[in-house]
Amino acid sequence: xxxxxxxxxxxxxxxxxxxxxxxxxxxxxxxxxxxxxxxxxxxxxxxxxxxxxxxxxxxxxxxxxxxxxxxxxxxxxxxxxxxxxxxxxxxxxxxxxxxxxxxxxxxxxxxxxxxxxxxxxxxxxxxxxxxxxxxxxxxxxxxxxxxxxxxxxxxxxxxxxxxxxxxxxxxxx
Amino acid sequence: xxxxxxxxxxxxxxxxxxxxxxxxxxxxxxxxxxxxxxxxxxxxxxxxxxxxxxxxxxxxxxxxxxxxxxxxxxxxxxxxxxxxxxxxxxxxxxxxxxxxxxxxxxxxxxxxxxxxxxxxxxxxxxxxxxxxxxxxxxxxxxxxxxxxxxxxxxxxxxxxxxxxxxxxxxxxx
Amino acid sequence: xxxxxxxxxxxxxxxxxxxxxxxxxxxxxxxxxxxxxxxxxxxxxxxxxxxxxxxxxxxxxxxxxxxxxxxxxxxxxxxxxxxxxxxxxxxxxxxxxxxxxxxxxxxxxxxxxxxxxxxxxxxxxxxxxxxxxxxxxxxxxxxxxxxxxxxxxxxxxxxxxxxxxxxxxxxxx
Numbered sequence: 001x002x003x004x005x006x007x008x009x010x011x012x013x014x015x016x017x018x019x020x021x022x023x024x025x026x027x028x029x030x031x032x033x034x035x036x037x038x039x040x041x042x043x044x045x046x047x048x049x050x051x052x053x054x055x056x057x058x059x060x061x062x063x064x065x066x067x068x069x070x071x072x073x074x075x076x077x078x079x080x081x082x083x084x085x086x087x088x089x090x091x092x093x094x095x096x097x098x099x100x101x102x103x104x105x106x107x108x109x110x111x112x113x114x115x116x117x118x119x120x121x122x123x124x125x126x127x128x129x130x131x132x133x134x135x136x137x138x139x140x141x142x143x144x145x146x147x148x149x150x151x152x153x154x155x156x157x158x159x160x161x162x163x164x165x166x167x168x169x170x171x172x173x
Numbered sequence: 174x175x176x177x178x179x180x181x182x183x184x185x186x187x188x189x190x191x192x193x194x195x196x197x198x199x200x201x202x203x204x205x206x207x208x209x210x211x212x213x214x215x216x217x218x219x220x221x222x223x224x225x226x227x228x229x230x231x232x233x234x235x236x237x238x239x240x241x242x243x244x245x246x247x248x249x250x251x252x253x254x255x256x257x258x259x260x261x262x263x264x265x266x267x268x269x270x271x272x273x274x275x276x277x278x279x280x281x282x283x284x285x286x287x288x289x290x291x292x293x294x295x296x297x298x299x300x301x302x303x304x305x306x307x308x309x310x311x312x313x314x315x316x317x318x319x320x321x322x323x324x325x326x327x328x329x330x331x332x333x334x335x336x337x338x339x340x341x342x343x344x345x346x
Numbered sequence: 347x348x349x350x351x352x353x354x355x356x357x358x359x360x361x362x363x364x365x366x367x368x369x370x371x372x373x374x375x376x377x378x379x380x381x382x383x384x385x386x387x388x389x390x391x392x393x394x395x396x397x398x399x400x401x402x403x404x405x406x407x408x409x410x411x412x413x414x415x416x417x418x419x420x421x422x423x424x425x426x427x428x429x430x431x432x433x434x435x436x437x438x439x440x441x442x443x444x445x446x447x448x449x450x451x452x453x454x455x456x457x458x459x460x461x462x463x464x465x466x467x468x469x470x471x472x473x474x475x476x477x478x479x480x481x482x483x484x485x486x487x488x489x490x491x492x493x494x495x496x497x498x499x500x501x502x503x504x505x506x507x508x509x510x511x512x513x514x515x516x517x518x519x
Contacts, residue, residue: 020367020374021190021193023374024194025193028193031276031277031293032279034293035277035279060443097233097334099295100277101274101276101295103449106374106378106381118377118381119377120445120446122470124334126310126334128337131306132310132337134307134479161444161445162478163443163474164473194363197366197367198362201451201453204449204450204451204465205452208450270507270509272483273450273466276447295468297468297507299483299507299509301509304479304508305483
């Protein structure tokens with residue numbers, strides 16, 4: 001009596017549905033995260049992290065070789081807050097707007113307490129006196145946990161593919 | 174007897190699921206919208222709007238300052254249709270293809286009849302005689318309503334971060 | 347007694363939910379596909395296809411005119427494997443990293459055994475001696491089937507909008 005399942009049918013597999021919805025939730029997290037950076041609301045940025053987070057921006061080469069160094073390295077929420085404060089206090093740069101595009105989200109593992117995920121980021125730089133251009137291309141390697149049901153980052157490694165990085169980069173990604 | 178919920182588990186919270194699915198639906202809407210523009214099917218473009226829509230393309234600076242001006246400003250469906258017709262009738266430009274990338278969707282509020290959402294758009298320009306380049310980076314600020322169950326735009330503000338905009342831009346975004 | 351449905355409410359329409367979840371699943375497929383290419387794991391690339399796939403990279407102009415030619419044309423899994431092997435064996439190019447961004451997914455039809463879908467791809471090239479730049483913009487036109495529940499590509503047409511394509515392109519997209 002039952003018709004065979006079709007290619008697009010939702011299987012009664014709840015774990016498949018849970019995985020797909022989790023992917024959407026992480027996408028939305030990343031969109032909110034990027035919006036805070038693009039609007040310059042840097043004091044909101046640490047709120048996306050857990051209490052004892054790791055945050056690093058590093059090159060693909062360093063990341064693959066396992067080197068701990070990075071353009072930015074923070075291993076506590078206080079360091080994230082210091083970073084945000086010092087940027088806001090010392091900003092003396094030519095006006096520019098940066099726009100994030102976050103795509104290609106993959107939930108790699110999801111164990112009892114920790115969700116591992118990846119995504120690609122693209123940063124476009126808009127300057128006053130020239131056409132918009134690609135500032136940085138790369139990937140996030142993330143570990144999420146939940147606080148009161150809400151996703152927060154326990155670890156975010158921002159790994160850039162771009163080889164020629166502007167040394168003036170002091171912003172979070 | 175019940176195991177504790179894991180980090181990736183779907184909670185029995187239907188409102189969370191509804192919110193995530195709505196985000197996917199808006200993503201899909203934006204993909205269809207962009208496809209119509211990229212393929213040059215401009216006469217289809219007004220069908221993505223409600224009967225009395227607002228549509229505007231403006232700079233981040235004007236948007237944040239609350240200025241009503243814009244590169245394009247339409248406050249009725251007839252104006253959208255006029256815009257589409259006049260572009261198709263008067264096109265005398267060098268051949269080029271534009272490709273939209275729409276990412277970073279966030280559903281900001283969802284009240285009884287109106288869904289407010291944001292997304293980022295990136296426009297890549299492909300010209301015959303040069304490498305592809307970034308034409309425009311920015312964000313949509315949208316209000317959606319439903320007509321017969323289908324999402325349509327009541328208000329779309331296209332806010333570009335790009336400072337140097339080609340004055341030849343007469344296309345919808 | 348029942349309140350009227352609101353704009354963001356999940357309707358009890360299971361086919362709507364199935365369609366939205368399928369879109370997320372294809373997004374995730376494309377993210378995993380791109381990751382394999384970006385990391386250079388070319389031997390994994392054929393595993394994303396069905397046993398007798400079509401794979402082609404061609405220009406928008408050729409695609410719209412129905413011309414069968416392409417930069418790359420493979421009509422069997424063996425040809426995909428040959429392509430992967432020969433690239434890995436003969437690579438003598440300046441080091442560069444390519445980053446994929448896949449967005450704007452639309453499920454166009456979903457019939458008994460075959461899911462037709464589209465998406466936009468953006469390829470950013472990161473070279474050692476210059477700023478990152480747009481390598482290629484375009485769209486996938488895909489047909490998916492399921493093998494043991496898992497999505498695989500029966501047909502992927504990579505259609506680039508970019509007119510000036512680097513003739514050195516021998517990589518899959």
